[in-house]
Amino acid sequence: MQIEQTEGLWLYEHYEFSLAELADLSGMPETELREWVDEGVLVPIDPEAAQWSFGADRLVTVRLACRLRKDFDLEPHSVALLVMLLDRVHELEAEVRDLGAKLPRVLR
């Protein structure tokens, strides 16, 4: 069996994707992504810019939105609501993790 070598790219907000790249990577048509921007699922780095660009971490959100849309058969408004609620859950989980990290362990 041949071993393929590869280097990865962090999906981090400091890297940027164009709308076309985001559409290509997620398999979603650009028109639908524009609808998600209207619904607030996706926020461009500068919404006023002629050409939108997005933090690379937004790809994670788009992939999540795609999965929810397909697996639960949702229309754009419901996707937006669910993505917003899941974002809040993830923020709260991160806060709990953060507090857990700051909490000293009991000395033995």
Added chain:
Amino acid sequence: MKYKDYYAIMGLDRKATAAEIKKAYRKLARKYHPDVSKDPDGEEKFKEVAEAYETLQDPEKRAAYDQLGNHQPGQDFRPPPDWGKEHGGPNFSFDDIDLSDLFAAFSGSRQRAGQDGRKVSMPGQDYEVNAHITLEEAYRGTELELNLSVPEYDENGLPRRVQRAIKVRIPKGATDGQRLRLSGKGGKGMNGGRDGNLYLNITLHPHPLFRVSGHDLYLDLPLAPWEAVLGATIQVPTLSGGVRLKVPPGTRAGQQLRVAERGLSKPHAGAGDLFAIVQIAVPTVVGDQERALFKALADGSTFNPRGHFERS
């Protein structure tokens, strides 16, 4: 090929109506979908449910599945003669494939054929894999070897299971929950479509000393009471070797001492910080001389740690 009982997976009767199938799927999706469920086995269970639903909700695929007959789950079986010719085309082979690949190939061949019979280009499938690494590996960057069992399709859209070994270089900058994209390492594209991507979800193993929050690290720093009162210079472990940390006199329990840029590296630039959280440790067993010294301190000190009790 191993048999899977799609009806049993969805808790349905073989005579279930389309509405019953949809209802059962929605209920199970809410219960097991990895994005909304807390069930540790949710992802695996949802995959089974989604695979079963994918086939049962499509009348053509369901009819083909029903023609496979009724077998025990996990039992090796061969479809009836002519089944492959009727549903998969000539040259169909049942070796090295999974039932899910078989039915995925169904819809694939329908889509690829297009309305006018021309072959439509299709991007390859994206794969998502969970990767567990240690804190040290995240700090330095590491290499992982992934062994994936994935379907590959020939020019007729017929599936075959193949083993793929991919050596992945995980650059510095990882932290818990971070995603890495490996471009073009997913499934092969069809008819000129691009290859899919491979996404790695990074999970860090718990570390005996350091706790992680984003790119910052937290370490408990136990001090003897006299070190906290008088101040001290303490050797503190970090992921890149020990550093000498100055503890100022009068340090209290719970105070955080920051060691700049000794956390995990950030992908774009710089690094998180290391925070040492002070704890005041006391000896549980003391010798006669120590006891006498503590007694002398107790007798001679005017310190009242509970002054605020009296004020309130």
